[in-house]
Amino acid sequence: MYILFEGIDTCGKSTQIELLAQVHPGIITTHEPGGTAFGKKAREILLSDSLRSKRAELLLFLADRAEHYEEVIEPNKDKVVISDRGFISGIGYALANGDFSFDELVHLNRFALKEHFPDRIILFLTDMETLRERTSQKSLDGIELRGLEYLLRVQEHMKESILKLGIPHLFIDATDSIENIHQSILTYLKV
Ligand SMILES: Nc1ncnc2c1ncn2[C@@H]1O[C@H](COP(=O)(O)OP(=O)(O)O)[C@@H](O)[C@H]1O
Numbered sequence: 219m220y221i222l223f224e225g226i227d228t229c230g231k232s233t234q235i236e237l238l239a240q241v242h243p244g245i246i247t248t249h250e251p252g253g254t255a256f257g258k259k260a261r262e263i264l265l266s267d268s269l270r271s272k273r274a275e276l277l278l279f280l281a282d283r284a285e286h287y288e289e290v291i292e293p294n295k296d297k298v299v300i301s302d303r304g305f306i307s308g309i310g311y312a313l314a315n316g317d318f319s320f321d322e323l324v325h326l327n328r329f330a331l332k333e334h335f336p337d338r339i340i341l342f343l344t345d346m347e348t349l350r351e352r353t354s355q356k357s358l359d360g361i362e363l364r365g366l367e368y369l370l371r372v373q374e375h376m377k378e379s380i381l382k383l384g385i386p387h388l389f390i391d392a393t394d395s396i397e398n399i400h401q402s403i404l405t406y407l408k409v
Pocket residue numbers: 225226227228229230231232233234352392393394395396399
């Protein structure tokens with residue numbers, strides 16, 4: 219089973235994946251961008267936000283996704299695999315950047331994932347106050363430096379995209395406590 223943890227920067231994805239992995243050591247955890255040897259190199263370029271062309275950036279995220287699918291997701295399809303980000307980030311950030319339509323992004327992502335979208339998605343939803351507080355406590359990468367309004371637009375696109383695609387999902391209030399969120403996830407995944 220391929221499960222995606224999604225949400226904008228600092229919403230708490232990694233914290234919850236770590237907690238889940240402690241309780242269930244058999245779960246395979248991975249992430250995008252950067253979950254493969256090629257992905258590590260792509261991630262360095264992508265997080266520096268140095269590409270002039272948004273198309274080039276999108277294609278590099280998609281190349282990372284295709285390699286990640288082939289190397290990590292497909293060989294483990296009989297196990298529980300949890301990925302910190304994936305194609306919902308791919309669609310959400312690209313829509314917020316402008317220039318691309320939802321339908322063409324879905325088409326490109328289907329191609330990268332060989333038609334295999336995740337079985338379930340957990341989306342963390344945060345608010346301006348929490349986002350401001352948490353981002354002020356870390357050094358920001360190039361993408362995060364695009365601003366908090368931008369990130370909240372990404373979040374809205376992520377939510378709408380999940381609803382439009384009809385993939386089974388859980389929406390999480392990211393402002394809730396770490397323990398409450400952990401319990402909701404355990405209940406939803408029944409693991
Ligand atoms: N529910 C929560 N309540 C308060 N702080 C949280 C919560 N979840 C995560 N944090 C803190 O917020 C920061 C970002 O969390 P992290 O899990 O790294 O987010 P992400 O992986 O989505 O970027 C970390 O300092 C983490 O300890």
